[in-house]
Amino acid sequence: xxxxxxxxxxxxxxxxxxxxxxxxxxxxxxxxxxxxxxxxxxxxxxxxxxxxxxxxxxxxxxxxxxxxxxxxxxxxxxxxxxxxxxxxxxxxxxxxxxxxxxxxxxxxxxxxxxxxxxxxxxxxxxxxxxxxxxxxxxxxxxxxxxxxxxxxxxxxxxxxxxxxxxxxxxxxxxxxxxxxxxxxxxxxxxxxxxxxxxxxxxxxxxxxxxxxxxxxxxxxxxxxxxxxxxxxxxxxxxxxxxxxxxxxxxxxxxxxxxxxxxxxxxxxxxxxxxxxxxxxxxxxxxxxxxxxxxxxxxxxxxxxxxxxxxxxxxxxxxxxxxxxxxxxxxx
Ligand code: NAD
Ligand code: IPM
Ligand code: MN
Numbered sequence: 120x121x122x123x124x125x126x127x128x129x130x131x132x133x134x135x136x137x138x139x140x141x142x143x144x145x146x147x148x149x150x151x152x153x154x155x156x157x158x159x160x161x162x163x164x165x166x167x168x169x170x171x172x173x174x175x176x177x178x179x180x181x182x183x184x185x186x187x188x189x190x191x192x193x194x195x196x197x198x199x200x201x202x203x204x205x206x207x208x209x210x211x212x213x214x215x216x217x218x219x220x221x222x223x224x225x226x227x228x229x230x231x232x233x234x235x236x237x238x239x240x241x242x243x244x245x246x247x248x249x250x251x252x253x254x255x256x257x258x259x260x261x262x263x264x265x266x267x268x269x270x271x272x273x274x275x276x277x278x279x280x281x282x283x284x285x286x287x288x289x290x291x292x293x294x295x296x297x298x299x300x301x302x303x304x305x306x307x308x309x310x311x312x313x314x315x316x317x318x319x320x321x322x323x324x325x326x327x328x329x330x331x332x333x334x335x336x337x338x339x340x341x342x343x344x345x346x347x348x349x350x351x352x353x354x355x356x357x358x359x360x361x362x363x364x365x366x367x368x369x370x371x372x373x374x375x376x377x378x379x380x381x382x383x384x385x386x387x388x389x390x391x392x393x394x395x396x397x398x399x400x401x402x403x404x405x406x407x408x409x410x411x412x413x414x415x416x417x418x419x420x421x422x423x424x425x426x427x428x429x430x431x432x433x434x435x436x437x438x439x440x441x442x443x444x445x446x447x448x449x450x
Contacts, residue, residue: 130382132186158188224359236347266304362393
């Protein structure tokens with residue numbers, strides 16, 4: 120049977136993750152759940168944002184569900200966002216971020232796209248230094264290996280989704296070496312996979328505009344780390360916002376599902392957190408990592424049924440509890 124390492128983290132992570140786990144257990148009653156800790160509270164208690172025991176449990180389980188962690192806005196010696204540490208140390212090199220229309224919550228009904236975000240390099244390698252008192256420098260690293268890796272994943276996802284279009288998003292006009300290497304590596308791998316006829320490209324600024332103007336024209340977008348971070352929040356508007364934005368950090372034989380949102384200190388403890396981003400992240404784990412497509416479909420259909428039949432007013436207030444109950448009754 121499958122094992123799941125559950126890392127609720129901070130703030131609403133402590134509310135939405137247990138809720139999503141109860142929903143997942145209804146689908147997979149034999150699932151073995153292993154608890155682990157990470158985040159800012161954990162750092163304050165034990166001096167580490169991701170204790171070695173958490174890494175070990177993730178490696179043993181090969182699959183995890185992470186909530187969110189808080190990060191202070193100013194630099195704190197010894198602290199780095201737990202999610203970045205997990206992604207890097209577990210080599211979760213690709214981030215899967217689907218955006219689709221949902222009944223009631225979505226501003227339009229025809230969006231169904233997926234952003235594949237490179238998850239291990241780009242501007243996120245954490246190499247920043249002060250060149251002088253007045254000049255700060257950050258390095259952006261793009262490798263052929265990571266670019267080929269995300270392109271291979273794109274080919275897999277394109278087949279699963281029967282994609283009609285793959286859009287490589289970059290800024291190779293200004294960054295010809297880094298973005299050029301990304302674009303060329305992706306193009307070669309996708310051509311080898313026989314998909315070159317459906318591959319096209321957009322510069323990231325134009326892609327942002329088109330994701331606002333004509334989101335229905337996109338299918339599968341493949342992009343570098345920072346561009347994917349920004350575009351996935353932007354596009355999540357079409358799903359109904361951050362409470363509806365799921366993601367999957369995907370490595371080789373290991374994956375960590377994670378709602379895109381943060382710890383939401385403004386609503387933590389109020390019961391208002393929408394657990395659907397966490398639930399839909401679990402559905403991504405089912406679909407892409409465990410290859411339980413049927414269970415993933417059942418879960419997404421239950422979410423669709425809930426959002427079709429239950430009014431927004433009924434969901435307001437005790438959102439976490441009501442959504443969970445309504446989902447459990449539909450599975
Ligand atoms: P946030 O995502 O926590 O919240 C942004 C807004 O969206 C808030 O108004 C919040 O109430 C709302 N929101 C988020 N998730 C929701 C949900 N499930 N249901 C209903 N409303 C929801 O982003 P922020 O406020 O910029 O950051 C808060 C903290 O979270 C910071 O410390 C930040 O560093 C951290 N953060 C962590 C992650 C992560 O762990 N992956 C991601 C983003 C931010
Ligand atoms: C996300 C978040 C993280 C990121 C932060 C919390 C480090 O914004 O998952 O999109 O930038 O990757
Ligand atoms: Mn983000």
